[in-house]
Amino acid sequence: MSEEKKSTAPTVDMKKLRQERNESITGAREKMKVQNKVIKALKEALSKEAKTIPELADIMGMQTDAVLMYVSTLKRYGIIGEGPKDGDYFKYELTE
């Protein structure tokens, strides 16, 4: 669809920008790589049934606080939803 869109934006020398911002771009790419891996693992862990943060941390081999950070982020963007409560913890599930 974007190919059909007629661009009204002035042309930008992306190559030059990429050179100028090389450092931050590399940093962002690194970050993305790690994030994508975690998100993939998280989705996989949730693919069968809803789980609590400590359960997810166990499966994924990550710290509970880091898992919670990802879960709440994906919840914010509508990818994960909150399920029923299990003891002191809530379970989380995929929305799609």
Add this chain to the structure above:
Amino acid sequence: MKVKRDLQFDAIVIGGGIAGLQSALDLGDQGYKVAVVDKDATIGGKMIRLSKVFPTLDCASCITTPKMSSAAHHENITLFTYCTLGALDREKPDQVVAQLRQEPRYVDPEKCIGCRKCEYGCPVYVEDDEQGGFNMRKAIYIPFSNAIPQLPVLDVENCSLCGKCAKVCPTDAIRYDMEPEDFTITAKTAVLATGFELSPMEQKPQYGLAKLQNVVSSMQMERLLAPHGPYNRVLRPSDGKEPDSIAYVQCAGSRDESLGIPYCSRVCCMYAIKQAMLLSGALPLADITIYYMDIRAFGKGYEQFYQNAKAMGIEFVKAKVAKITQGDNQTARLRYEDQEGNGGVMEREHDLVILSLGMVPQWDPAGICSVNCGQDGFIQSILPKIAPTVTNIDGVYTAGVAAGPKDIVDTITEAGAAAMEAANYIKGLT
């Protein structure tokens, strides 16, 4: 965006928080043309980031958004967000000149329709300070749902320049090569309403230097309680447990010579009580304890609010917390000297501990503006009793926490006072 060179206004207000907005509205309503400058990408200041406000327990948004909206739509008020102040001083009796820089959002404000497609399309996640660092936003984002203007900002430091946002933008509003733009505003009078920051959490070694699990700042707690909060409920950040036991450490960043903050920050007692009340509503089974030195519930209806909190079962312990360390099972262990009961040094563990941090000035005018500040760093009035908003610079006034800690009610009133002084200064010129 066209280059703005030199813009003329009757008044310039520095700071688009509740103080600045109220001053601007009170000036605009009198027919004066007002420029409101904010360094943030949105107006609304600290207040819009709160959950609910004492003593009425109105949601902060319910009070702030209409004022933000009235300012944004006011025929006499122009907003300049995401602008930094390079210099401000009086040059002539009828001229205050402000040097400003429009920081680049990398988004064309004329074209953007605020649809947030860029934000959803962006693949990079970044820790979100607006949510207390408890979850992540994208590298291009609108700060929060009721931000004004509804314009995204591209966080260049975290952008991989992948081009996705430009691709999904329906109006071609993304400008990767946007540059800062300098401009000046000349006005007859100015109001400095630059607000506060919380005293840094990292400054007190005894309280764990912000490195302990489940020890959070009061502003982070506001986010946990807010309707758009990171978890949409109150959870322990270390692992998502619903906390059973929550504690407030009062004067964690105030009344403490060792921090260079000897003064009382005026709001911490009340916001702690307010949060405690909200928590006992959200988590009816949780034990909530407030460790305090003196409860300062001095405003209209505040003492009654405090007594209600006591009646609700919130525990008030007069004690100075000496040390916080990591406890068992991700709890925080408080060591305190009990000043009541049997006295002596006591220890208690809590699932979640909130440091009731104090207020320090947000803005240091050094090198930017010749306005005088006190030893505490807050802008000083030359007539503190009789005209508290008058500064050492003719026709330049101050309002709200810029002039010293105060609550929202007192801030709004003071903002009205500054507007009166500013209006009368303009009247006096003719």
Add this chain to the structure above:
Amino acid sequence: MSETKKDESGEEARVGVYICHCGGNISDHVDVEKVAEAVKDIPGVVVSHTDMFMCSDPGQELIQEDINKGNINRVVVASCAPSLHETTFRGAISRANMNPYLYEHANIREQDSWVHHGDPATAKAITLVAAAISKARGLKPLEPIRVDAASHTTVIGGGIAGLRAAVDLARNGIKVALVEKSPFLGGNASQLDRVFPTGEKVADLIEYLTSAVAKDPNITVYTCAELTGFEGYIGNFKVTIKRKAPEDEATQLMLKQVKGAAPGSFHPFVGFYPGDVPAADEEETLTTGVIVFATGFELYEPRQGEFGYGENREVITLRQFIRAMADAPATTETLTIDGRPVRRIAMIHCVGSRQIPGIHEADENDYMNEYCSRTCCTATLQAALEVRDNYPGTQILDYYRDIRTYGHNQEEYYSRASEKNVLFFRYEPEDSPVITKTTGEYPLKVTVVDKLTFNEEVEAGVDLVVLATGMKAKNIDSLVEMMKLPVGADKFLQEVHPKLRPVEMANGGILLAGTCQAPMDINESCNAAQAAAAKAAALLGKGFVELDPFVALVDPDRCEGNGDCIAECPENAISMTPDNKAEVNPALCTGCGMCVAVCSVNGIDVQGWGLKEYENMVDAIVKF
């Protein structure tokens, strides 16, 4: 403005319904999605939306978008009380070029989610929204009523707040009548010596303002004066100011103290004396656009026997102590008052403040001061320090509940007091200090259960007990009654909303300044006064004010001129025209509807709130 608005009266009503979550305030108890679903099929409804915050910009834009697309021509918002945001939404509609009065507000927060829970709350919300929809369908476009506004204000009270407001209004070019009951200006502040935290002489502060008052031709000062008549409406009040020769003893006594003094001078513990005391009664009626209340506070008078007050001459109030200190010989080793050396003083905080039902004794009207008086802690410590600095031989024992030195540079008073060996005892209200007479070395003994020493009972002999008495709302019942002013449970005048409209009362054009609203110190009072002045300047600056058009309107075809409405109208807003038809003065009419109730021929109705509209609402309520 009517040209730019679409006139929807001819078209069929297409209602847009917008239901607010209020960030959980509503949606935690009311299932807002269910409400939106339930009302979407009501005849006339074309859209039914929900939003986290309808009052936010994106929320308002939702409405504007629907208007601009031509989808809707009536708006219903279900959110908080209309007193908070009705004007917000009318403004949004207006900006979308639709008549702002084609709007109906349903209060599903204060009247629903805050008082009901679960299914009943949702059911009630549906009923309220349905009623609002049926009313909205019948609404017709209206125009606000524009009335001229006099560039004149009346400030009631010549204390610090009243003086401050008068000076600012006059500088703004607005004429001011400054009405003060006593022959003096300066109010309660005149009873002080130096003020915290600057240490300035209060005389200098008062003279700063009184000299500005004297210089400004826009200000007319009426001392020995009271407001005895009041009528009219915002922009056009008529007030009667009556001056009379002072009769009460206290005032006579004060006048004696200034006898022979030149007018225009300040007298410590009396006030600023402008001169000109009327010998006979004088009366004047003025047209004034805005009235600013700056009537101040009264000091709490301890009950007979409260902490030994009235029973021992050694028990005095802080105000009496400040006065006595001013007369005391300067810098001797020990403070001397009334010729008696004062070796040790007990200062007791929270006398007549922070009273708790069940612990403290209520007054004869079953009332108590539950609030904190805000200023007494610092004032007490200021006095304590003055003693310690000047009379090192005099000891201070301080009995407190919480020390509330909250203000700018005030914490220092607390830390300095400790350094200067002021001894602190913390008491719980149920274990308040007890004062007893003794025959020993000291005339009085203070006994307290001290929380700071693990509930040890501590006894101390003292020469003097100083009670830090709080502020009480001043008795201004006659004004409250005459002007129908809102008063809070604490008896202070009540603002519309502490954050949205902090210096306005619900009565249009009547503003608040200073301690008539709540306890404040001098700089807080000055801020409030200046904020009130700013509000007044905004109200009067345009030369006219716009009022909501929800006023009675006579249908001349039906009116038979029997005059029942004229007799019933509490505002005297209705008169008879020469051709024997009733006629309403819209500026005076408050839209109360008494006239509608008494008219036997349905010849009068309130615009926007007509009988037909009520019928529609009741029908909807019955149905849902």
